[in-house]
Amino acid sequence: MTRATHAREKILNAAERLFAERGFEVSLREIAGAAGQRNNSAVQYHFGDKTGLVDALYEFRMTPLNVRRREMIAELRAAGREGDLPALVEAFLGPLSEHVLTHRGESWYLRFTSRYVLSGGYRSWPFSSDHYPGMTELVPLLFARLPGLTEERLRAMFLHMLVVLADLEQRYADPGFDDAAAAAAAADLRTTCLAVLTAGGPE
Template identity: 75%
Template sequence: MQAKEKILLAAERLYAERGLDVSLREIALAAGQGNHSAVQYHFDGKAGLIDALYAHRMTPLNHRRRELIDDLRAHGLEQDLPALVEAYLAPLAEHVLTHRGASWYLRFTSRYVLSGAYRSWPCSSDHHPGVGELAGLLRRRLPGLTRERLRVLNLHVVVVLADLEQRLGDPAFDAARAAAAVADLRVTAHALLTA
């Protein structure tokens, strides 16, 4: 594993565990970097590191979301609310289930969003083009859908999946319980949009 990836994974874990006040020096040490300026060197500071963390995880997630959006368009499901919810939710849920407690991405995202540091989240960032496209499709399907309701949907999904990500670190929390939690999240996300 390259130094940059070690730094990204260490930062993701430390930010998820302790919040955004972790020093760049602590991140470098956790990544096994003897040079305490390694984060500054590779990422040009904290803002660059956080941007790189999102790029590291969101690139494959957006690729998967793009596949789901293309698929629902190909099948004429642009107005099908369960299909739209699935296109939003599935990439994140698949990431959590696939990494089974080895990723800290949703926990990091939850901390970051709740810190207030990311005021425009989730629809205006370069890292979330699929989410922005889905927001447009959801607004066409639900004309009264407000930006605040979309924000609440995103918060709900991220926090629930962050909790699931943490629970998956416990070997006693089996795949059936994890699948049931994701199925319940689909139901509550749909209900939140139509409440």
């Protein structure tokens, strides 16, 4: 890893945590300080402005998540399982759930995303192709499988998933919350996401 790349990652990690903790009024100077950068203009140097920083943060986190989601979709297509609703739900939330369980609270990505979405920063729906190519491939499969599915219902499921995973990420700070409890919570989330999609209609 080059020195510049290392500095970028430190800034991204600091920004993710501060945005999650305090919202988007955090200054770029504060983010640079939290990242251990002596130059107060380090964030502007690497990312331009706050919008550029947020975009870079999504790219940093979403690139591997999209790779994983598209692998899962490809496996479903190869097996002729595009209509397997539980498998589609797993492709929807599985990569994010895996991220939370793997990082064990050391990543703030779900808490950052939850705050960003609920602050109104997330305006592209269902998903922006810039950050979510895996989702833009998956969402039509869900609509094909559930002809009565509406964008509002899909949004409700997405928000449910997001807030539960953000809470799960936070709960790792509790010494009594172990990997088994986290895995059980993630399994329950799969069940409730499926229920949100199918409530009031046939599967």
